[in-house]
Amino acid sequence: MPSGSESPxxxxxxxxxxxxxxxxxxxxxxxxxxxxxxxxxxxxxVLSAIRELRYKPxxxxxxxxxxxxxxxGLVYENAQEFNYLKDVLNGSLDACEARGYxxxxxxxxxxxxxxxxxxxxxxxxxxxxxxxxxxxxGDLAAAAALLRQLRIPVAAIAPKDPRPExxxxxxxxxxxTCSLAEYxxxxxxxxxxxxxxxxxxxxxxxxxxxxxxxxxxxxxxFSAALVRQxxxxxxxxxxxxxxxxxxxxxxxxxxASNDDMAAGVLFEARERGLTVPRDLSVVGFDDxxxxxxxxxPLTTVRQPIVQMAETAARLLIDKLNGEAVQSPDEPFECEVxxxxxxxxxxxxx
Amino acid sequence: MPSGSESPxxxxxxxxxxxxxxxxxxxxxxxxxxxxxxxxxxxxxVLSAIRELRYKPxxxxxxxxxxxxxxxGLVYENAQEFNYLKDVLNGSLDACEARGYxxxxxxxxxxxxxxxxxxxxxxxxxxxxxxxxxxxxGDLAAAAALLRQLRIPVAAIAPKDPRPExxxxxxxxxxxTCSLAEYxxxxxxxxxxxxxxxxxxxxxxxxxxxxxxxxxxxxxxFSAALVRQxxxxxxxxxxxxxxxxxxxxxxxxxxASNDDMAAGVLFEARERGLTVPRDLSVVGFDDxxxxxxxxxPLTTVRQPIVQMAETAARLLIDKLNGEAVQSPDEPFECEVxxxxxxxxxxxxx
DNA sequence: TTGTAGGCGTTATCAT
DNA sequence: ATGATAACGCCTACAA
Numbered sequence: 001m002p003s004g005s006e007s008p009x010x011x012x013x014x015x016x017x018x019x020x021x022x023x024x025x026x027x028x029x030x031x032x033x034x035x036x037x038x039x040x041x042x043x044x045x046v047l048s049a050i051r052e053l054r055y056k057p058x059x060x061x062x063x064x065x066x067x068x069x070x071x072x073g074l075v076y077e078n079a080q081e082f083n084y085l086k087d088v089l090n091g092s093l094d095a096c097e098a099r100g101y102x103x104x105x106x107x108x109x110x111x112x113x114x115x116x117x118x119x120x121x122x123x124x125x126x127x128x129x130x131x132x133x134x135x136x137x138g139d140l141a142a143a144a145a146l147l148r149q150l151r152i153p154v155a156a157i158a159p160k161d162p163r164p165e166x167x168x169x170x171x172x173x174x175x176x177t178c179s180l181a182e183y184x185x186x187x188x189x190x191x192x193x194x195x196x197x198x199x200x201x202x203x204x205x206x207x208x209x210x211x212x213x214x215x216x217x218x219x220x221x222f223s224a225a226l227v228r229q230x231x232x233x234x235x236x237x238x239x240x241x242x243x244x245x246x247x248x249x250x251x252x253x254x255x256a257s258n259d260d261m262a263a264g265v266l267f268e269a270r271e272r273g274l275t276v277p278r279d280l281s282v283v284g285f286d287d288x289x290x291x292x293x294x295x296x297p298l299t300t301v302r303q304p305i306v307q308m309a310e311t312a313a314r315l316l317i318d319k320l321n322g323e324a325v326q327s328p329d330e331p332f333e334c335e336v337x338x339x340x341x342x343x344x345x346x347x348x349x
Numbered sequence: 350m351p352s353g354s355e356s357p358x359x360x361x362x363x364x365x366x367x368x369x370x371x372x373x374x375x376x377x378x379x380x381x382x383x384x385x386x387x388x389x390x391x392x393x394x395v396l397s398a399i400r401e402l403r404y405k406p407x408x409x410x411x412x413x414x415x416x417x418x419x420x421x422g423l424v425y426e427n428a429q430e431f432n433y434l435k436d437v438l439n440g441s442l443d444a445c446e447a448r449g450y451x452x453x454x455x456x457x458x459x460x461x462x463x464x465x466x467x468x469x470x471x472x473x474x475x476x477x478x479x480x481x482x483x484x485x486x487g488d489l490a491a492a493a494a495l496l497r498q499l500r501i502p503v504a505a506i507a508p509k510d511p512r513p514e515x516x517x518x519x520x521x522x523x524x525x526t527c528s529l530a531e532y533x534x535x536x537x538x539x540x541x542x543x544x545x546x547x548x549x550x551x552x553x554x555x556x557x558x559x560x561x562x563x564x565x566x567x568x569x570x571f572s573a574a575l576v577r578q579x580x581x582x583x584x585x586x587x588x589x590x591x592x593x594x595x596x597x598x599x600x601x602x603x604x605a606s607n608d609d610m611a612a613g614v615l616f617e618a619r620e621r622g623l624t625v626p627r628d629l630s631v632v633g634f635d636d637x638x639x640x641x642x643x644x645x646p647l648t649t650v651r652q653p654i655v656q657m658a659e660t661a662a663r664l665l666i667d668k669l670n671g672e673a674v675q676s677p678d679e680p681f682e683c684e685v686x687x688x689x690x691x692x693x694x695x696x697x698x
Numbered sequence: 699t700t701g702t703a704g705g706c707g708t709t710a711t712c713a714t
Numbered sequence: 715a716t717g718a719t720a721a722c723g724c725c726t727a728c729a730a
Contacts, residue, residue: 410707
C-alpha cells in the first residue's frame with residue numbers, strides 16, 4: 001500500500017526499500033548484509049522490494065557508518081616488464097569484482113628511497129582494508145616492516161619469506177625449473193649454464209635450487225663457472241650470456257631465470273652469429289608474450305599468475321570479512337612449454 | 350587554549366581542527382575546499398591547526414555529504430598486448446594522485462556481447478565521476494552511445510571521432526608514419542608494403558593515410574596490392590607478411606601499423622629464410638618493449654602515451670571540478686626511432 | 699525476530 | 715566573513 005515517491009533513477013535508499021517492503025530499515029540492512037535472524041518470508045519481501053527499486057547500498061554511507069571501505073590495494077613494482085602485473089591485475093580484479101570490492105593501485109618505482117612513506121601515504125589516504133602484494137615488494141625489508149607495523153592484512157604472491165600469520169600464495173617454480181633443466185639433460189646437454197634472477201626476488205633462489213637439483217639427479221657435477229648473476233632484465237641476461245659464451249668451454253645450453261633474460265641471451269647469440277637452437281639451446285621462464293614472438297620461440301615455463309592473484313585477493317577479502325581463511329596447502333602448478341629454442345645436443349664433439 | 354583529547358593517531362576530524370583553530374567547522378571546511386570569503390589570518394590559523402593535527406578529510410563523509418566521490422574510471426580493452434595500457438595507467442595514475450583522486454579500473458575483454466551493460470554496471474557501482482577512455486573503446490558504437498546517454502564526462506585518448514563536447518587527446522601518428530615511410534623511400538625502397546591496423550581503431554586510418562602521403566610526396570604510385578588488412582596482433586601481421594612475400598613482385602620493405610604485427614612480419618621472414626634487413630626492411634609502430642628485444646631491433650615510432658594519458662586524466666578532473674577546460678590544440682608529437690630492421694635497398698636488381 | 703535512536707564526518711543552507 | 719544546524723544513507727547499540 002505505501003508508495004512514497006521513489007525516484008525512478010536508481011536513487012532508492014534503505015528507507016524506500018523499508019517502506020516498500022513494510023518493514024524497518026534495520027531489517028532491510030540485515031537482509032542486505034546477510035545477517036541471520038530474519039524470517040524467510042520477511043527476507044523475501046525485502047529482497048523483492050530491493051529488486052523492484054533497483055536498490056544499491058550507498059558505498060559512502062556504508063563506509064562512513066560501518067568503517068569498512070570495501071577497498072583493497074595492490075602495491076606493486078612499476079617495472080618495465082608489465083606482463084606479470086597484467087596477470088596479477090586481472091586475477092585481483094576478478095576476485096574484487098566477485099565480492100563487491102574495488103581495487104586501488106599503488107605503483108612503486110624501484111629503487112625508491114622511501115618506500116615506507118609511499119606505502120603509508122597510500123594506506124592512510126586510500127583507506128584500503130587490505131593489500132595484495134606481489135613479489136618482489138613483499139621481500140623488501142622496508143615495505144614488510146611498515147606493513148607489519150600498520151597491522152593491515154596482506155596477501156603476498158610468491159613471497160620469499162612467507163609470514164605465517166598472513167596469506168601467502170606461491171607456485172612450484174623450483175620444481176618447474178628442475179623439469180626444464182632435466183629436459184635439457186635428456187636432450188644430451190651436459191654443460192648447462194644458468195643465469196640467476198634478481199637476488200631480492202624469492203623465486204630466484206627457488207629456481208636456482210631447481211637447476212641444481214636437476215644436475216644432482218642426473219649425476220652431473222655443479223660448476224659455479226657456469227652460473228652468472230642476473231637481475232631479471234634483458235640487459236643482465238645479455239651480459240651474462242656474453243660471459244658464459246666467452247668461456248673456454250662454453251655451455252651448450254643456457255637456463256635463464258626468466259624470459260626477459262632469455263631474450264637477452266638470444267640477442268647475444270645472434271650478435272655472435274650463433275644459431276639457436278643448433279649452436280645453443282636456451283630456455284626462459286614465465287611464458288611472457290615475448291616468448292612466443294621471438295625467433296626461435298622460447299621453451300619456457302608458464303605460471304598460473306592470474307589464478308594465484310585471484311586466490312590471493314579472494315582469501316584476503318574473505319579474511320577481511322572475518323572468515324577464518326588459510327593459505328593454500330599446495331603451491332600452484334607451473335607448466336613447462338616446449339618450443340623451438342631447444343634441441344638435442346649435436347653429438348659431433 | 351582549547352584542547353580536547355585529539356587522538357594522536359591521524360584520526361582528527363573537522364571538529365578537532367575547528368576547536369584547535371578557534372573557529373567553526375564551516376570555516377575549516379571553507380579552507381579545506383579552497384573557498385573564498387575567508388580572511389587570510391583566519392585561513393592561516395586553520396591551516397596550521399590542520400598541520401598540527403595531521404588532519405585529513407574523511408573521504409566517505411565527503412562523498413556522502415557532497416555527492417562527489419573523487420573517483421575516476423579507466424575503461425580499457427583488456428588486450429594481450431599490455432604495454433600500451435601500462436603507459437595509460439601510469440599517466441592516469443599520476444594525474445589522479447596529483448589531484449587527490451583515485452582511479453578505478455574497468456577492463457573489457459573484446460569481443461564482448463554486452464559492453465554497454467558492463468560499462469553501465471561499472472559507472473553506477475563504482476560511482477566514478479568521469480571516465481578515461483583509451484582507444485579503441487571510445488570508437489565502439491555501443492560504448493559511445495551509452496556514455497553519451499549516461500551523461501558522464503569522458504576523456505578520450507586517440508579517438509577516431511573526437512566528440513567536441515568532451516576531452517580528446519591525440520598524437521600525430523599519421524605524420525609519424527609518413528616520416529617512417531619517407532625514410533624507407535630515401536633508403537631506396539620503391540615497393541613498400543603496408544599492413545593496416547584494426548579497422549575499429551582510429552589510429553589505423555591515420556597511419557595508413559600517412560603511408561599514402563609519403564608515397565605521394567615522392568611521386569610513387571600507390572598499389573593496393575601491397576596493402577593488407579591486419580588487426581594489430583602478431584598473427585595478423587604474420588599472415589599479412591606471408592601474403593605480401595608470396596607476391597610475384599614482393600615488396601622490399603614492409604610498414605606494419607604496430608610493433609606486434611611487425612614482430613609477426615619478422616617471424617614470417619625468418620621462417621622463409623629471409624634475413625632482415627638485408628632481404629627485407631621492416632618497421633613497426635609504438636616502440637613497445639618487444640621492439641628493442643627482437644632481432645633485429647625494430648625501427649619504429651614512439652608515442653608519448655604516458656603524457657597523453659596524464660593530460661587526459663588531468664583535464665578530466667579539472668573539468669569535474671568545474672573548470673573550463675579545453676582539449677589540447679595540438680596533437681602530441683611522436684618520435685621516430687631508427688634501429689636495425691631497416692637498411693638501404695641493395696641495388697642489385 | 700524486529701524496531702528505535704544515535705552517530706559516523708562532511709557539505710549545504712541560511713542566518714548573522 | 716563566519717557560524718549553527720540540518721541533511722547525507724547507513725550501521726551499531728540497545729530495546730521490545
